[in-house]
Amino acid sequence: LSIPAANTKLDAVLTTPTGSSTRGLVVVIHGDGAVKATQNGLYLPWFEAAADAGYATLSWSKPGIGSSGGNWLDQNMADRAAEVSAVIDWAVSQQSIPTDRIVLWGASQAGWVFPKVAASRDDITAVVAVNPAINWIRQGLYNLLAELDHDNADADTRNEAIHRRDQRLRLLEQYVDYGTYRENTNDPEPWDEDRWQFVLKNYTSDATDDLAAMSSQHVPVFLMLSEHDRNVDVSETAATYQNILGSDVTVAYFDAVHAMARPVMDDSEILGLVTAVLWPRALMAENALDSYRDYLRTLP
Secondary structure, three states: OEEEEOOEEEEEEEEOOOOOOOOEEEEEEOOOOOOOOOOOOOOHHHHHHHHHOOEEEEEEOOOOOOOOOOOHHHOOHHHHHHHHHHHHHHHHOOOOOOOOOEEEEEEHHHHHOHHHHHHHOOOOOEEEEEOOOOEHHHHHHHHHHHHHHHOOOOHHHHHHHHHHHHHHHHHHHOOOOHHHHHHOOOOOOOOOHHHHHHHHHHOOOEOHHHHHHHHOOOOOEEEEEEOOOOOOOHHHHHHHHHHHHHHHEEEEEEOOOOOOEOHHHHHOHHHHHHHHHHOHHHHEOOOHHHHHHHHHHHOO
């Protein structure tokens, strides 16, 4: 599909169930990065699980990716939320798209997007949140330390990495331009200008206030967390969601890494690549897709 949005068009994919009536629509909200509508096929198992529950799934390539116009790196989280809401409005206007129930599915960085959407609308039936982050700065530090631990980094390597992180954060706090950033970083792999501008717009992101605003809507949330997540501190995420949303959130843990894939797929790049090409469903953590399908089936 091609969806009109913000003076451009978004390249989208709609997956529908076959052989049964459709109960509603899942709207996909991506995490970070240059993501296509199907995430190069990696989203297909999620689409299939939703179809098994009687739900269509709508996903689109980020602005500037594939045939989508614009540039996703120009967006802040409010822009992303506005884009999602515009897509929902478009879907509601299409008689061929089932919108009796609208479920937001969001992963990782989407944790700073879907609470804004759910808080601002009265037609969101539920949210499925896959390893969403709470605070950008704390998440970045957690990820850095977790990767250093995973790599068994020595003391010098750890200190250098932490120093580069602190140096970059100080420059962000000073809101310097890209040239100043490049002049004052010793990062062996510096960000390009678009990425620097994107982080400048978003590095203060924190989901707490938006979750609090969302709580008044009493939208049920299925929080799917990975026990081996090195990107997001899932303990902080679970505690924050439960503290703010109370009984509206259901938390489930899976033997998985950040992308809800089995840890063995993360440890072996070759195995993960081959499996992703030949059988994407086999990448997924045990029971993750079944739990997702079953949750959708239980929605009133």
